[in-house]
Amino acid sequence: GAVVSQHPSRVICKSGTSVKIECRSLDFQATTMFWYRQFPKKSLMLMATSNEGSKATYEQGVEKDKFLINHASLTLSTLTVTSAHPEDSSFYICSARFQGGAFGGPGFRDTQYFGPGTRLTVL
Amino acid sequence: AQSVTQLGSHVSVSEGALVLLRCNYSSSVPPYLFWYVQYPNQGLQLLLKYTTGATLVKGINGFEAEFKKSETSFHLTKPSAHMSDAAEYFCAVRLSGAGSYQLTFGKGTKLSVIP
Numbered sequence: 001g002a003v004v005s006q007h008p009s010r011v012i013c014k015s016g017t018s019v020k021i022e023c024r025s026l027d028f029q030a031t032t033m034f035w036y037r038q039f040p041k042k043s044l045m046l047m048a049t050s051n052e053g054s055k056a057t058y059e060q061g062v063e064k065d066k067f068l069i070n071h072a073s074l075t076l077s078t079l080t081v082t083s084a085h086p087e088d089s090s091f092y093i094c095s096a097r098f099q100g101g102a103f104g105g106p107g108f109r110d111t112q113y114f115g116p117g118t119r120l121t122v123l
Numbered sequence: 124a125q126s127v128t129q130l131g132s133h134v135s136v137s138e139g140a141l142v143l144l145r146c147n148y149s150s151s152v153p154p155y156l157f158w159y160v161q162y163p164n165q166g167l168q169l170l171l172k173y174t175t176g177a178t179l180v181k182g183i184n185g186f187e188a189e190f191k192k193s194e195t196s197f198h199l200t201k202p203s204a205h206m207s208d209a210a211e212y213f214c215a216v217r218l219s220g221a222g223s224y225q226l227t228f229g230k231g232t233k234l235s236v237i238p
Binding site: 034115 | 229231
């Protein structure tokens with residue numbers, strides 16, 4: 001239970017193009033999802049908090065016009081990297097907050113469950 | 124505010140030996156503490172977590188961790204290492220209470236298991 005998927009798992013694109021990454025909670029509803037970026041051999045850096053039905057909250061130093069986040073439903077959040085450049089190449093990981101309750105599957109209540117990540121390479 | 128310090132960016136143990144990964148935290152309020160494991164090119168998998176109650180927490184794959192408030196520690200242990208335990212391990216802290224959902228991660232400890 002408490003499974004989170006990401007699509008695509010790997011994407012290679014040309015500089016200047018936009019890339020959309022999807023994050024889905026498969027067996028529970030998540031009003032809150034998080035987007036992280038992980039540099040090689042580094043820890044996870046929180047980019048933004050995505051709230052269903054409202055604007056995302058971005059961490060300091062993260063360009064909101066560069067990294068567009070949409071959380072249109074209780075099971076889907078998307079991150080769009082606009083006009084991608086080589087320095088945007090990274091491993092992007094999402095997580096969904098499992099709150100338990102009537103719609104929740106088995107899992108630890110009020111815990112973040114992580115997707116498998118998306119490797120973005122911008123040429 | 125909260126922070127996490129993982130001592131040792133790389134730990135090597137022999138197969139069958141004790142695994143000890145250290146994590147210290149700082150938090151202005153009682154924390155929730157987590158250990159996650161990450162295999163190469165994969166996302167994070169929750170190993171175990173501490174919120175309240177029993178301070179010794181058992182997780183998956185034979186791992187356990189003990190919350191020691193006096194030492195502000197949440198070290199991860201496993202009695203006998205297996206080759207499949209080789210991975211990156213992250214300790215994370217979250218403030219307890221409603222409205223505090225953000226996780227703060229340590230820098231990670233890479234565990235190598237020597238046959």
